[in-house]
Amino acid sequence: MDLNTVSAYRAARSRDDLMLADGERILGGGTWLYSEPQIGTTGLVDLTTMGWPALERVGDGLRIAATCTIAELAQMPPEPTWRAHPLFFQAATALLASFKVWNVATVGGNVCRAFAAGAMVSLCTALDAEALVWTPDGGERRLPVADLVTGNGTTSLRDGEVLRALDIPGHALRARTAFRKIALAELGRSGAVVIGRVDEDGRAVFSVTAAVERPAVLRYDALPDAVRLAADVRSLDGYYSDPFGAADWRRHVSGVLAAQTREELAS
Numbered sequence: 001m002d003l004n005t006v007s008a009y010r011a012a013r014s015r016d017d018l019m020l021a022d023g024e025r026i027l028g029g030g031t032w033l034y035s036e037p038q039i040g041t042t043g044l045v046d047l048t049t050m051g052w053p054a055l056e057r058v059g060d061g062l063r064i065a066a067t068c069t070i071a072e073l074a075q076m077p078p079e080p081t082w083r084a085h086p087l088f089f090q091a092a093t094a095l096l097a098s099f100k101v102w103n104v105a106t107v108g109g110n111v112c113r114a115f116a117a118g119a120m121v122s123l124c125t126a127l128d129a130e131a132l133v134w135t136p137d138g139g140e141r142r143l144p145v146a147d148l149v150t151g152n153g154t155t156s157l158r159d160g161e162v163l164r165a166l167d168i169p170g171h172a173l174r175a176r177t178a179f180r181k182i183a184l185a186e187l188g189r190s191g192a193v194v195i196g197r198v199d200e201d202g203r204a205v206f207s208v209t210a211a212v213e214r215p216a217v218l219r220y221d222a223l224p225d226a227v228r229l230a231a232d233v234r235s236l237d238g239y240y241s242d243p244f245g246a247a248d249w250r251r252h253v254s255g256v257l258a259a260q261t262r263e264e265l266a267s
């Protein structure tokens with residue numbers, strides 16, 4: 001849709017260009033920004049002209065630029081030691097969107113929009129991704145994506161901060177993973193997404209997203225037994241109701257999906 005309050009557009013090419021004036025807002029892929037009126041926004045600053053490489057190896061991990069598109073991530077060639085690789089495509093399919101959205105929407109835009117059903121939030125949370133945030137004073141800070149997202153549509157980003165990248169550590173990339181998603185309608189927005197992970201040292205991580213208002217991460221020294229996992233998932237805070245599912249349904253199906261991921265990882 002036309003954003004009729006917006007009268008200025010700037011293509012950012014350096015960090016100085018990311019200093020936002022009053023009324024200016026960062027533009028990622030624009031798929032959400034252009035989907036509804038943005039009252040109070042008078043200018044857009046395009047991040048996609050920063051020229052950041054979409055995907056980079058950093059140490060034994062992976063850096064995903066905030067401007068990497070969901071399609072680029074989903075199509076990343078396999079890496080023999082990265083057993084978690086299938087998760088990139090699986091998580092992308094949890095985004096209710098056509099190929100047109102996949103090709104334009106950025107990973108950073110999905111995380112910063114921070115919907116509970118944010119497919120890239122699910123991926124990043126499951127793989128212990130850290131957000132690299134550029135602060136307006138020229139500095140930077142790092143925090144887990146699970147902490148960056150504070151609610152359904154809210155983040156801890158402060159005015160003028162820009163998400164630069166998402167860093168996934170090597171130990172999570174080398175882990176075995178299992179993915180489950182459910183939605184009320186076949187092509188509907190996710191009602192619950194559960195991702196299980198077992199690291200090389202045997203530690204297990206289960207993340208629950210879409211069903212709860214902010215990402216939930218359960219950590220264990222080893223794969224938990226089914227009873228314990230079910231109890232932990234059931235007792236999470238933040239199950240919520242909206243047109244894509246009732247809170248009690250989300251709580252129940254999260255337990256079922258967690259049991260399935262556990263079984264897959266145990267086999």
Ligand SMILES: Cc1cc2nc3c(=O)[nH]c(=O)nc-3n(C[C@H](O)[C@H](O)[C@H](O)COP(=O)(O)OP(=O)(O)OC[C@H]3O[C@@H](n4cnc5c(N)ncnc54)[C@H](O)[C@@H]3O)c2cc1C
Nearest residue numbers: 028029030031032033096106108109110112115117118163
């Ligand atoms: C058809 C359709 C289906 C959708 N389905 C889903 C769905 O199933 N689940 C879901 O979670 N979402 C869904 N969305 C919304 C969705 O989150 C996005 O459209 C997409 O992920 C946003 O990415 P983008 O790059 O286009 O962000 P933009 O629209 O460009 O930006 C989104 C917000 O993030 C800010 N932003 C972007 N990048 C940065 C950055 N690097 N640093 C700081 N702030 C930044 C922008 O200022 C804006 O406030 C859907 C949207 C559409 C149009």
